Amino acid sequence: MADHRPARSRQDALAQRLLEERLSRRRFLARMAALGAGVPLLAACGAAATASPTAAPTPSPAPGTAGPETAPPTAEPTPVPTPEGELFVYNYADYIGEDTIPSFEAKYGIKVTYDFFDTYETMTAKISTGNSGYDVTFATGVDVPGFLARGLVQPLDHSLIPNLVNLGAEWQDPAYDPGNAHSVPYMWWTTGFGYDTAKVDEELTSWDALWDERWKGKMAMLDDYRESFAVALIRLGYSINTTSDAELDEALALLQQQKPLLRKYTADDIGDLSSGDVWISHAWGADVAQAATERESLVYVLPAEGAIRGSDAMVLLANAPHPVAANLFINHMLDAEVSAGNTNYVYYMGPNEAAKAFIDPEILADPTLNPEKAQVAKLQEILDLGADLQKYQERWTKLRAGA
Amino acid sequence: MGRDRARDAVFLVPGLAWLVVFFAIPLGIIFVVSLGTRDQFGGVVLDNPGLGNYQRALEPDFLPTVWNSLRYAFLTTVLTIVVSYPIAYWISRHGGRHKVLLLVLVMLPFWTSWVIRTYAWMIILRDNGVVNGILTGLGILDQPLALLNTDLAVVLGMTYGFLPFAILPLYVSIDRLDPALVAAARDLYASGRAAFWHVTLPLTMPGIIAAALLTFIPAIGDFVTPDLLGGAQTVTIAKVIQTLFLSSKDWPFGAALGFLLITVTIVGTVGTLRILRREVIG
Numbered sequence: 001m002a003d004h005r006p007a008r009s010r011q012d013a014l015a016q017r018l019l020e021e022r023l024s025r026r027r028f029l030a031r032m033a034a035l036g037a038g039v040p041l042l043a044a045c046g047a048a049a050t051a052s053p054t055a056a057p058t059p060s061p062a063p064g065t066a067g068p069e070t071a072p073p074t075a076e077p078t079p080v081p082t083p084e085g086e087l088f089v090y091n092y093a094d095y096i097g098e099d100t101i102p103s104f105e106a107k108y109g110i111k112v113t114y115d116f117f118d119t120y121e122t123m124t125a126k127i128s129t130g131n132s133g134y135d136v137t138f139a140t141g142v143d144v145p146g147f148l149a150r151g152l153v154q155p156l157d158h159s160l161i162p163n164l165v166n167l168g169a170e171w172q173d174p175a176y177d178p179g180n181a182h183s184v185p186y187m188w189w190t191t192g193f194g195y196d197t198a199k200v201d202e203e204l205t206s207w208d209a210l211w212d213e214r215w216k217g218k219m220a221m222l223d224d225y226r227e228s229f230a231v232a233l234i235r236l237g238y239s240i241n242t243t244s245d246a247e248l249d250e251a252l253a254l255l256q257q258q259k260p261l262l263r264k265y266t267a268d269d270i271g272d273l274s275s276g277d278v279w280i281s282h283a284w285g286a287d288v289a290q291a292a293t294e295r296e297s298l299v300y301v302l303p304a305e306g307a308i309r310g311s312d313a314m315v316l317l318a319n320a321p322h323p324v325a326a327n328l329f330i331n332h333m334l335d336a337e338v339s340a341g342n343t344n345y346v347y348y349m350g351p352n353e354a355a356k357a358f359i360d361p362e363i364l365a366d367p368t369l370n371p372e373k374a375q376v377a378k379l380q381e382i383l384d385l386g387a388d389l390q391k392y393q394e395r396w397t398k399l400r401a402g403a
Numbered sequence: 404m405g406r407d408r409a410r411d412a413v414f415l416v417p418g419l420a421w422l423v424v425f426f427a428i429p430l431g432i433i434f435v436v437s438l439g440t441r442d443q444f445g446g447v448v449l450d451n452p453g454l455g456n457y458q459r460a461l462e463p464d465f466l467p468t469v470w471n472s473l474r475y476a477f478l479t480t481v482l483t484i485v486v487s488y489p490i491a492y493w494i495s496r497h498g499g500r501h502k503v504l505l506l507v508l509v510m511l512p513f514w515t516s517w518v519i520r521t522y523a524w525m526i527i528l529r530d531n532g533v534v535n536g537i538l539t540g541l542g543i544l545d546q547p548l549a550l551l552n553t554d555l556a557v558v559l560g561m562t563y564g565f566l567p568f569a570i571l572p573l574y575v576s577i578d579r580l581d582p583a584l585v586a587a588a589r590d591l592y593a594s595g596r597a598a599f600w601h602v603t604l605p606l607t608m609p610g611i612i613a614a615a616l617l618t619f620i621p622a623i624g625d626f627v628t629p630d631l632l633g634g635a636q637t638v639t640i641a642k643v644i645q646t647l648f649l650s651s652k653d654w655p656f657g658a659a660l661g662f663l664l665i666t667v668t669i670v671g672t673v674g675t676l677r678i679l680r681r682e683v684i685g
Binding site: 223262389398401 | 643
């Protein structure tokens with residue numbers, strides 16, 4: 001307790017003041033420490049997140065059952081150049097096989113730092129600076145030309161990536177990246193919605209379910225403005241890549257109607273569906289399959305009125321500090337067994353033809369994870385709209401900020 | 404003495420330098436950015452600087468989020484002080500030998516990441532979480548309560564997070580109170596409650612005000628807790644700013660909103676301190 005007797009000398013006064021103030025300084029230091037601890041609350045904090053496609057002028061190939069002629073499942077570059085000792089990879093969470101990184105590290109002795117981003121926009125914001133410190137990241141395929149135009153990616157060294165031959169024929173030379181000069185496809189996916197059949201006692205087949213008052217407070221939409229607007233535009237019968245202000249205003253109105261019924265806009269559809277907090281969620285197909293490993297009553301639906309498809313691609317960033325290691329990593333990901341390992345773990349289908357020999361046959365046979373080529377061709381792909389993206393972004397801000 | 408004062412003024416330098424380098428200059432940068440417009444890729448274009456973003460910020464679209472921010476910050480502050488005061492009082496009056504240990508325990512949560520602690524709240528509050536598990540397990544409820552993704556969850560999470568910010572200044576203020584004053588009040592036939600109301604409370608008001616400010620100001624800017632514990636309807640102005648920077652890539656507009664938020668907070672704080680000057684000095 002502080003000493004309240006009158007100070008007898010300047011020293012006493014000083015001592016008294018120090019005693020009284022000691023805790024104030026402690027409080028100040030504690031506060032500074034707390035602010036330091038509280039600052040890095042940005043996105044990259046663990047929460048799972050999943051693919052969120054954005055844009056590009058030309059669509060990626062419709063995946064399907066293509067040419068069976070492939071090279072041997074695994075090929076190594078010869079001679080192996082000396083890779084750097086480290087590699088920095090930036091990817092979505094829950095989007096790689098369990099053994100992929102360890103097997104790479106063991107094979108080449110390269111230490112891999114594998115970081116997550118929760119939303120696609122966080123990643124694009126980070127790499128836009130040009131000096132993110134990362135070597136490899138996963139961009140939506142149709143975005144690659146845009147990244148190239150902005151100087152964010154550099155050409156791959158195909159001499160280090162002999163496993164390219166493993167790609168299915170339709171992925172070998174995609175329209176968005178001729179000759180796979182700057183990217184290698186990673187996985188392709190569809191976006192529909194998932195729901196818990198144990199909680200929802202009827203069969204849902206249409207996007208209308210996400211506007212149904214009966215499930216108020218139990219639904220979620222993806223925290224991704226292109227994906228969410230796409231759902232509204234599909235319901236209205238417009239193109240999901242429209243740039244018409246009138247059509248976008250209608251879509252905004254529809255989403256604003258929906259907002260009071262939603263529990264949240266989620267970046268973690270897997271977590272929400274598997275925890276049971278959300279009964280119906282706008283979600284990526286393979287994510288629903290992952291959530292279903294924890295909650296078996298979950299089911300994925302590709303509504304008949306339309307849905308989305310897309311693909312992600314690995315790119316080598318422009319100022320990558322470890323380009324050789326990065327190219328070797330991309331080659332490793334194209335290895336048939338590694339690629340199959342990824343698919344078997346996260347349920348997303350890859351573009352790797354040779355991997356099909358090693359993929360779990362249940363996944364190959366599952367129509368929600370590996371739909372028929374004809375069905376996939378009917379899905380729409382989210383394309384890069386360049387300057388018109390602002391129209392979506394402004395309306396998204398309005399949607400999120402409004403009541 | 405002039406020379407002493409000038410010599411002691413040198414102690415201000417580190418604090419002032421910190422303030423200038425890490426606050427004043429970044430604030431200036433934010434202001435400059437807010438005068439620009441965005442380009443196609445989310446960069447900042449400063450060809451035609453103007454106050455257009457500020458006009459946009461004052462549009463009614465954003466009023467619900469401003470209201471949410473104010474509401475959460477206010478409720479959090481009140482709840483935090485109500486919970487912190489008894490704790491600080493007890494530590495001061497009855498902590499005895501263990502006072503330092505108790506204070507360390509109060510600050511211990513800061514050794515864990517804020518986000519992880521907020522995640523713990525998610526686990527506690529969600530439909531299949533601890534609270535609902537207990538309530539349904541005991542048969543009190545049939546269906547789980549939707550606790551997570553509500554205003555309640557946000558305020559609870561924020562209160563929990565800001566408790567140490569409030570306990571410490573309250574502790575200091577209560578500790579300085581001379582118990583002889585309270586004893587004197589009791590001697591003059593005041594009841595315990597009257598003594599508290601007329602003696603303790605007014606004399607610890609500086610601590611309460613400090614605690615309130617230390618809670619309210621960060622609470623207004625907190626976007627993590629409303630984001631993780633809140634839902635679609637609990638959007639705060641801080642979250643809108645985050646959305647503008649990361650998703651919508653409209654940095655100039657986000658900067659304008661941020662600058663407004665900071666300015667209003669500073670003005671409010673300084674204003675409050677002036678009005679309550681008498682109470683603050685004690």
